[in-house]
Amino acid sequence: MSDALLELDRLSAHYVTGRGTRVVKAVDEVSLTLRKGETLGVVGESGSGKTTLALAILRLLPTAAQIVSGAMRFDGEDLLAKSPAEMRRIRGKRIAMILQDPMASLNPLFTVGDQVGETLRVHENASRRSARERAGALLKSVKIPAAVQRLREYPHQMSGGMRQRIVGAIAISCEPQLLIADEPTTSLDVTIQAQYLKLLRDIQREHGLALIFITHNLGIVARMCDSVAVMYAGRVIEAGPVREIFNAPLHPYTRALIESIPRMGGGPERLTAIDGQPPDLAVLPPGCSFQARCPRVMDHCREEAPPVFDVAAQHSARCWLARP
Amino acid sequence: MSADPASPSATTGTPAVFRLPRIRTEGLPLVPIAILLVLVVLAVFADVVAPYNPEVGSLAQRFKPPAWVAGGSTEYLLGTDHIGRDVLSRLIFGARVSMMVGFTAVVIAGVLGSTLGILSGYLGGWVDQVVMRVTDTWLALPALTFAIFLAAIVGPSEWNIVIILGAVYWTRYARVIRGEVLSLKERDFVRLAIVAGCSKWTIMRRHLLPNVANTAIVLATLMLGVVIVSEAALSFLGVGVPPPKPAWGLMLADGKKGLMAGYWWLTVFPGVCIVLMVLAANLLGDWLRVKLDPQLRQL
Numbered sequence: 001m002s003d004a005l006l007e008l009d010r011l012s013a014h015y016v017t018g019r020g021t022r023v024v025k026a027v028d029e030v031s032l033t034l035r036k037g038e039t040l041g042v043v044g045e046s047g048s049g050k051t052t053l054a055l056a057i058l059r060l061l062p063t064a065a066q067i068v069s070g071a072m073r074f075d076g077e078d079l080l081a082k083s084p085a086e087m088r089r090i091r092g093k094r095i096a097m098i099l100q101d102p103m104a105s106l107n108p109l110f111t112v113g114d115q116v117g118e119t120l121r122v123h124e125n126a127s128r129r130s131a132r133e134r135a136g137a138l139l140k141s142v143k144i145p146a147a148v149q150r151l152r153e154y155p156h157q158m159s160g161g162m163r164q165r166i167v168g169a170i171a172i173s174c175e176p177q178l179l180i181a182d183e184p185t186t187s188l189d190v191t192i193q194a195q196y197l198k199l200l201r202d203i204q205r206e207h208g209l210a211l212i213f214i215t216h217n218l219g220i221v222a223r224m225c226d227s228v229a230v231m232y233a234g235r236v237i238e239a240g241p242v243r244e245i246f247n248a249p250l251h252p253y254t255r256a257l258i259e260s261i262p263r264m265g266g267g268p269e270r271l272t273a274i275d276g277q278p279p280d281l282a283v284l285p286p287g288c289s290f291q292a293r294c295p296r297v298m299d300h301c302r303e304e305a306p307p308v309f310d311v312a313a314q315h316s317a318r319c320w321l322a323r324p
Numbered sequence: 325m326s327a328d329p330a331s332p333s334a335t336t337g338t339p340a341v342f343r344l345p346r347i348r349t350e351g352l353p354l355v356p357i358a359i360l361l362v363l364v365v366l367a368v369f370a371d372v373v374a375p376y377n378p379e380v381g382s383l384a385q386r387f388k389p390p391a392w393v394a395g396g397s398t399e400y401l402l403g404t405d406h407i408g409r410d411v412l413s414r415l416i417f418g419a420r421v422s423m424m425v426g427f428t429a430v431v432i433a434g435v436l437g438s439t440l441g442i443l444s445g446y447l448g449g450w451v452d453q454v455v456m457r458v459t460d461t462w463l464a465l466p467a468l469t470f471a472i473f474l475a476a477i478v479g480p481s482e483w484n485i486v487i488i489l490g491a492v493y494w495t496r497y498a499r500v501i502r503g504e505v506l507s508l509k510e511r512d513f514v515r516l517a518i519v520a521g522c523s524k525w526t527i528m529r530r531h532l533l534p535n536v537a538n539t540a541i542v543l544a545t546l547m548l549g550v551v552i553v554s555e556a557a558l559s560f561l562g563v564g565v566p567p568p569k570p571a572w573g574l575m576l577a578d579g580k581k582g583l584m585a586g587y588w589w590l591t592v593f594p595g596v597c598i599v600l601m602v603l604a605a606n607l608l609g610d611w612l613r614v615k616l617d618p619q620l621r622q623l
Contacts, residue, residue, distance in 0.1 A: 088521045093521060107535070
């Protein structure tokens with residue numbers, strides 16, 4: 001596709017521990033395509049490789065982990081071929097990221113103005129003064145009241161929601177093409193969460209940036225995203241447009257996830273939970289990684305891992321049930 | 325505490341007479357500033373202020389007690405030492421030597437130790453290994469013995485003492501700062517800086533250095549006392565500031581001999597000077613620590 005912004009092609013990132021005796025396949029053969037201005041939700045439970053995937057895209061994996069195979073293209077350029085210095089110029093400028101705990105993402109010793117302006121000064125060599133002016137405008141754009149006065153204040157003087165919006169302002173300061181938000185709302189309460197999501201959405205529309213939204217909250221995905229990728233045990237087990245996935249989930253895991261969302265107006269029946277634990281990523285069973293918990297497991301699932309089946313134009317699933 | 329006359333507690337219950345006039349001094353630590361100011365002025369204008377030559381005495385005037393003690397005279401306000409040198413003049417000139425040695429050595433140790441500590445903590449790997457193994461070795465040697473050894477090699481002089489003390493004590497900074505950096509580098513603001521594309525150098529300079537500055541300053545105020553006392557010890561052993569020169573530590577060491585004979589003024593006055601300077605540095609350091617932390621600043 002010509003307007004693809006980010007393309008991952010069978011990307012694998014493994015943690016190698018114990019001198020190679022233990023290989024944890026945190027991200028395994030993940031293929032994704034993200035178009036300009038689109039929002040992709042990455043869902044999965046803890047330990048399913050969502051954060052590793054995000055770090056792999058930025059090439060910021062911890063030293064124990066490495067990208068072992070696959071390809072990664074960003075705006076037509078091969079990200080894996082970039083030098084560390086080139087990657088540094090991409091980070092923050094073209095691909096920005098909001099971390100899991102934005103509350104702790106601000107340096108307690110600097111004013112908010114300094115920190116919002118820092119990325120501008122690093123990437124665009126902006127002068128102190130112009131960085132400050134633009135920081136003021138950015139704070140306004142993330143709807144912080146009395147933005148100019150706030151520039152002189154310190155992180156501890158702000159509420160959690162405000163700090164989060166400041167982190168958002170830092171992320172968009174260089175007008176990136178892609179923003180990766182790694183569970184940005186987990187540390188917020190529900191009302192602030194809703195405001196923040198709306199803000200992200202507005203920012204995204206305004207600047208036309210693509211967004212990868214990493215979360216374990218399907219409700220947020222339904223509201224925010226155009227398409228969704230469900231991760232389980234390091235693999236994308238189902239991917240497609242949000243509407244299709246929610247209306248007609250193919251993979252039993254996706255179905256179980258959707259059924260475990262509490263709904264208003266539903267009957268008094270109990271919420272369904274998924275039995276069991278995700279497998280140990282170092283000792284994956286032969287065959288499908290979800291077999292032990294799958295309600296519709298077949299003999300074939302225990303023998304051979306399902307490949308990716310394309311169900312519709314953009315809908316794919318790694319499940320034998322989806323075999324055409 | 326009288327250290328902070330502008331604090332609310334001092335303004336509420338205190339009679340107006342005892343209140344100091346408010347001339348934009350809110351929050352400034354007046355006591356340590358005053359002590360250091362006096363010491364600095366004395367050190368700078370020693371030639372003008374001191375009544376006598378600090379290095380020449382007259383044997384006829386040996387062991388004169390301070391002016392207010394029986395047998396003392398107003399000629400020698402704080403008495404004279406074993407070769408008839410004026411104690412007051414020696415203290416005034418000694419301020420010059422002791423402050424120069426003390427502050428410079430602490431700054432050298434601090435800059436060296438903090439830099440290596442940040443590099444070692446943040447970069448990790450072989451840099452960390454090298455710096456920390458050197459630090460271990462350094463710390464395993466008794467500081468004073470090591471200093472004596474170095475001094476014996478390069479020979480006694482004021483500047484050599486400064487460099488030696490800096491070289492001996494930087495390891496304490498390196499250790500503490502490295503530990504601090506190890507915990508700081510896992511904090512999210514450092515990660516955010518990485519994600520925002522800052523280079524390692526930028527992160528160390530802009531994010532780590534300011535965050536460890538507090539620790540470094542507090543450590544410096546503590547080290548000042550240690551360094552001045554070390555200088556005294558080295559001088560006492562004859563490898564410090566060369567003898568005719570007045571230094572507080574040297575005076576203290578010289579005076580020890582007279583202590584049993586009742587010549588208390590030879591040790592008490594230099595001792596008081598050292599205590600005052602260390603105290604002032606500590607108070608100032610404490611104030612700076614609070615001042616540099618935006619969360620405590622408003623309180």
